[in-house]
Amino acid sequence: MNAPAEPAVIKQHLIDPEICIRCNTCESVCPVKAITHDSNNYVVDAALCKLCMACISPCPTGSIDNWRLLPAARAYSVQDQLGWEELPPELSAEQLADAGVAAADAPALAAATPAQAAAPQAEFSATRYGATLPPWSAAHAYTNLYGPKAAQKSITATVMGNVRVTAVGKDYDTHHIVLDFGGMPFPVLEGQSIGVLPPGLDDHGRPHHARQYSIASPRNGERPGYNNLSLTVKRVLEDHQGQPVRGVASNYLCDRVVGDKLQVIGPFGSSFLMPNHPKSHIVMICTGTGSAPMRAMTEWRRRLRQSGAFEGGKLMLFFGARSKEELPYFGPLLNLPKDFIDINFAFSRTPGQPKKYVQDAMRERAADLARLLADADSHFYVCGLKSMEEGVVLALQDIAQQAGLDWEAVGTALQREGRLHLETY
Ligand SMILES: Cc1cc2nc3c(=O)[nH]c(=O)nc-3n(C[C@H](O)[C@H](O)[C@H](O)COP(=O)(O)OP(=O)(O)OC[C@H]3O[C@@H](n4cnc5c(N)ncnc54)[C@H](O)[C@@H]3O)c2cc1C
Ligand code: SF4
Ligand code: SF4
Known part of the structure; x- marks a missing residue:
């Protein structure tokens, strides 16, 4: 019997x-x-x-979520990678x-991970258009100032x-938690995240690994x-x-009371950052707690607008639940002008209403989104x-x-210019 053929190209x-x-989590x-x-x-x-993706969401920094399309014969060896200071382009x-x-062979990119292969549009890969660079006008982000290592x-x-x-309900309890760092420097930007170290040990007797949470406030603080x-x-x-489960860090955080102390690492993230140039547009598409970075960006733009010192472009939000x-934040959102x-x-899942997902809401606003897609000042999160x-x-x-735009050109520009950012978990 013949051995299975080796793939020509791998992700x-x-x-x-x-x-x-x-942190050893992965x-x-x-x-x-x-x-x-x-x-x-x-x-x-x-x-x-095996591309099972089990390591992706536990990674506190997102550093594990990197992929390179390569001829199989040129795959990087373990030895190569151990010597790296940075990822190859x-x-x-x-x-x-x-x-x-x-x-x-490009469809191999889409089919190269089980998660993508299982998606209904197996030949399409969203990650191909996701930027790894910030927008050109983003502020400089400090990262990894605090970590679990002794030296840091x-x-x-x-x-x-x-x-x-x-609203009160058994399985959708979401909390807005404010943390203060006192006199210690902890500079952050909208779109960054932190890691929280829950106390105690896991089932293997090791300290719990850090869990990552997006920052929901602007750069100059919740207050x-x-x-x-x-x-x-x-x-x-x-x-x-x-299946019923009690998430370690989320329950730990939701149960904290004012005055409690906890251990934090970070900040993390250097690409999911907002543009700062006048008239730059921001389109935010989120579900559930994915609203956290969107709240941060919206609030920063609101404060800039209040100061009268900045002429922002369009802000558009698609929010699904x-x-x-x-x-989260339903009431305050309705109060924004x-x-x-x-x-x-x-x-x-609104009783008596057809199911509507964020992509349905986006299609309803196709004309406006098409105008924004054609505009090099637009940024999508x-x-x-x-x-x-x-x-x-x-x-x-x-x-x-549908608007007659060349998607390959638009999607490639969004990716190359740091204008389409994907952060899902
Ligand atoms: C970049 C990034 C940003 C994030 N930002 C936020 C944020 O702003 N707010 C937030 O609440 N979470 C956020 N998360 C998720 C967060 O890091 C934790 O994964 C989540 O709180 C669960 O951790 P836990 O310790 O409570 O659960 P664990 O004890 O780690 O997990 C318990 C079980 O629940 C499953 N599980 C984990 N997360 C979920 C989930 N969300 N829904 C259903 N099942 C789950 C696990 O697979 C496991 O089986 C983010 C994750 C990433 C990677
Ligand atoms: S995707 Fe991550 S967890 Fe899954 S096999 Fe590969 S390295 Fe291991
Ligand atoms: S930061 Fe991510 S990639 Fe690095 S060791 Fe921790 S889990 Fe693994």
Whole structure:
């Protein structure tokens, strides 16, 4: 019997050594022991990795979510990766063609991970259009100032507030939590996140790994002028399969009271950042706690507008949840002036109403979105459930094409110019 043919092209799973905080989380969760490390780097063995994605959401920095399309014969070895100081650049279409990878092999990119292969549009890959660079006018982001390593200790934060921001209900308890860093520097930008270290040990007797939370307040603080920030935390009481579970960090955070101290690492993230140039447009597409970075960006623009010192472009929000009761910050959102932000809700489980997802709401606003897609000052941010990513980017593609735009050119520009950002978990 013949051995199965080796693929001509692979999508290799890599860890970004510049961002990785060497927390060992990925190595501990990988079911096939494909992740290893030395004193320099954490790396993925391409020969062992099954692309099961189990390591992606636990990674506190996002450094594990890196992929390179390569001729299989040129896959990076473990030894190569252990010596890296930074990720190698993506191969261009010309370099891939020179290496014998035909354009017809490109669908392999979409089918290269089980998550994408399982998506209804298997030939389409949203991540291909997701930027890894910030917008050109973004402010400089500080990252990894505090980490779990001895030389880079975590920082102590004090809980200054903890209020529920969803209507009362058993399984959709979301909290707005304010943390203060006192006299310690903790500079952040909208779109960045922090890691929270829950106390105690996991089932294997090891300290719990850090969980990542997006910052929900603007750069000058939840309370301007104070060294504080806010988070939007959903208490996890069911796992992704609907089985009852008590999420370690989310429950720990939601149960904190004013005055409690907790350990934080970060900040993390250097690309999901907002543009700062006048008349730059921001389109925000989110579900659930994916609203946290959108709240931060909206509030920063609102403060700038109040000061009269900045002429912002259009702000458009597409916000999805099962029902309005589950939508964090529903009331405050309704109070924002209509000439400041254009808000579109999508509820998938309102009794007596047809199911509506964010991509449906986007299609209803196709004419406006097409105008924004054609404008090089437009920036798109997607945050929330992993499952929304493909549908949202596919909707952008359809809207562009129906308006007569060349989606490949538009999508490539969005990616290259740091204007389409995907953060799903
Ligand atoms: C970049 C990034 C930003 C994030 N920002 C936020 C944020 O702003 N707010 C927020 O609440 N969370 C956010 N998260 C998710 C957060 O980091 C945790 O994964 C989440 O709070 C669950 O952690 P836990 O310790 O409570 O649950 P765990 O004890 O880690 O997990 C318990 C079980 O629940 C499952 N599970 C984990 N998360 C969820 C979920 N959300 N829904 C259903 N099941 C789940 C796990 O797979 C596991 O089986 C973000 C994640 C990433 C990667
Ligand atoms: S994708 Fe799955 S198999 Fe590959 S390194 Fe991550 S956990 Fe391991
Ligand atoms: S989980 Fe992420 S940050 Fe931690 S070691 Fe792995 S890649 Fe690095």
